[in-house]
Amino acid sequence: MGFGGSCFPKDLSALISTADAAGCPARIVRAVKDVNDRQREVFTDKIRAHFGGNLDGRTIALWGLSFKPNTDDIRDAPAVFIAETLLAGGARLVVFDPAAESNFRALFGDRVRYARASYDALPGADALCLLTEWNEFRNPDFERMKQLMSNAVIFDGRNQYIREELENIGFTYYCVGRPSGEKQT
Secondary structure: OOOOOOOHHHHHHHHHHHHHHOOOOOHHHHHHHHHHHHHHHHHHHHHHHHOOOOOOOOEEEEEOOOOOOOOOOOOOOHHHHHHHHHHHOOOEEEEEOOOOHHHHHHHHHHHOEEOOOOHHHOOOOOEEEEOOOOHHHOOOOHHHHHHHOOOOEEEEOOOOOOHHHHHHHOOEEEEOOOOOOOOOO
């Protein structure tokens, strides 16, 4: 889903601006920024497509809100864009992050529901979006997840899971950067 945070995106924008001002456009750097920004849209497009373009009333769980694990920083985090996009489409969100909840709450208030633990975000969920690769999300109990969720659908924004294993359990699995049906090795 691309990078986020306060430093690297800002530094890329500054480099692009400086290069433009010097009359030497940094086309590769601009392309990196454009592709990164587009990855978030590609991810939300997959979610909308799965639900036939209609997210109205769908409950979607989000695991991971920070731009990277082991921080509470949500500045330019993909989760912020994704949450805004899903809410605008009519989805209801239940979110969990081991550290970033207070920062997310300051931005989203009561527009989303906050879970106390990862599995607490899943009851009745139509889908789960894995947005940050926290260690505690690496090896979840998929059978338990399937029982808790209304629909066994995972959108893995970090390519953390193995498609074949999930499909054998009965999940519909989407990831980024790999064609549908391609096995992870």
